[in-house]
Amino acid sequence: MPNLTPGRIRHTVVFTPHHAPGSTEEADFLAAGAALAAIPGVEAFEVLREVSPKNGYRFGFSMEFADQAAYTAYNEHPDHVAFVQGRWIPEVADFLEIDYVAHDRD
């Protein structure tokens, strides 16, 4: 993972589904999330397992956008909106969005 290029945005969300750990429902939810990688502008998409004992979250998605316009287009894309409404809201118990850009050492 090289340093983020200035202007790029790394959008991440760490979360815990309502589903039982290891369940078919959980796997299906993660697969539905992974399909977000196909939305135009999404780069470096990762499905991650959260393993720190210092928080209660279980998974993460991470992706990068070339710029704010690409991030905005993703947020507004019908496939993203449908995922949020149809899967994320009903199936996720807890989450935190964290977005990073390069630190410019001002």
Add this chain to the structure above:
Amino acid sequence: MPNLTPGRIRHTVVFTPHHAPGSTEEADFLAAGAALAAIPGVEAFEVLREVSPKNGYRFGFSMEFADQAAYTAYNEHPDHVAFVQGRWIPEVADFLEIDYVAHDRD
């Protein structure tokens, strides 16, 4: 950012220093944190600015380790211990550690 190789660990911490935004003290703290990159086993070290309006954190550090042994050695390294005791605890107001590994799609 390619997908994490199985076995690798991405250790991240999102945080807010006590210091005034843009202050010399804040810059000095970030520089001290950046020096953690020199500890053996630390790879892909990044100093990041947190920009999501959905949380109150202001910065992040991200780094990767080849395996748990490298992560443990970092945690126990005297330079890391000294940073935590001498800088992190007195200078950080709020933080959350998030550690990721590749999701193996079990």
